[in-house]
Amino acid sequence: MFKIDIPTTEQDFADYFTFRWKLLREPWKYPLGSEKDEYEQVSQHRMIRDSNGNIVAVGRVHMNSAEEAQVRHIAVDKEFRGKGLAKMIISSLESVARTEGAVRIVTNSTKLAIPFFQSAGFEVDDRINNEMGEQKRLQMVKKLTDPSVIMLHPKWCALLQKTWRDTIPISEQMGIKLHQYTGRTLETRASLNKNINLHGTMFAGSIFSLATLTGWGMIFLQLKEKGLKGEIVLGDGNIHYHKPITRQPKALCNIESLNGKFEPLTKNKKCSFKLNVAILDDDTAVAEFSGVFWVLPEVDQE
Numbered sequence: 001m002f003k004i005d006i007p008t009t010e011q012d013f014a015d016y017f018t019f020r021w022k023l024l025r026e027p028w029k030y031p032l033g034s035e036k037d038e039y040e041q042v043s044q045h046r047m048i049r050d051s052n053g054n055i056v057a058v059g060r061v062h063m064n065s066a067e068e069a070q071v072r073h074i075a076v077d078k079e080f081r082g083k084g085l086a087k088m089i090i091s092s093l094e095s096v097a098r099t100e101g102a103v104r105i106v107t108n109s110t111k112l113a114i115p116f117f118q119s120a121g122f123e124v125d126d127r128i129n130n131e132m133g134e135q136k137r138l139q140m141v142k143k144l145t146d147p148s149v150i151m152l153h154p155k156w157c158a159l160l161q162k163t164w165r166d167t168i169p170i171s172e173q174m175g176i177k178l179h180q181y182t183g184r185t186l187e188t189r190a191s192l193n194k195n196i197n198l199h200g201t202m203f204a205g206s207i208f209s210l211a212t213l214t215g216w217g218m219i220f221l222q223l224k225e226k227g228l229k230g231e232i233v234l235g236d237g238n239i240h241y242h243k244p245i246t247r248q249p250k251a252l253c254n255i256e257s258l259n260g261k262f263e264p265l266t267k268n269k270k271c272s273f274k275l276n277v278a279i280l281d282d283d284t285a286v287a288e289f290s291g292v293f294w295v296l297p298e299v300d301q302e
Helices: 010-024 085-099 111-119 154-167 204-225
Strands: 003-005 044-049 055-063 068-076 104-109 123-132 135-143 177-181 185-189 231-241 249-254 271-281 284-296
Touching (some): 010 044, 044 085, 068 085, 204 271
Antiparallel strands (some): 044 055, 123 135, 177 185
């Protein structure tokens, strides 16, 4: 019986990195310590132990950008190859990447490993990476899709994501992504790793920003639904925190909480809306946001 583990203690990480060095660096006569790089602190690590508690497989994933994750350092003990452990590690890392909001995942593969990654759904991207000197590697890419996600009006959703990125650049740095829109419910998510404080939880300010952008996004999409235009601004916002976020930050805004009328905008007048946003840590409710937003008529520029 094999089980995916997450290294948490100092001893876990010491064993994890030693295993990685022995499998991936020692054969090339690289010194102990060369198995680590500058991305270790912002990566998610996974390992598999045998029935005796010994590490027999490892892997790592980190985010290159808000949309792209990179898998690295996949290694399996020679005695345990052919048992599907590498695919177990890949599957676990892909799950992390999806949770972080990645739409694609990349890896740098040696020619010998290409068939394995192809069997896991990756395709060769033809870009050579000389990461280890003479051992040339090819970049491989896999697009991540989630058939359970409902994305009504995908063009509007893509425009909302672009608007956030272009007008509020910090949203991309926070890893805020539109996850689901059904017409009645908007769900957004953020990267915990990009918003983590010294206590290992999400910054309160980041939670407030996630809630605000979610409420803003719901009004943006409702304007699209009604064929209207306007500039959305936050008038007032209050949030009540109950528990810290330690796993997956999520925000939900239901149309039932939206209180206001769009008619004044059709007469070139401003209108206001009240709404609520629920903040969850994975599936646990941890905070509630209530906000007042104003929609201002667009000013024609000549």
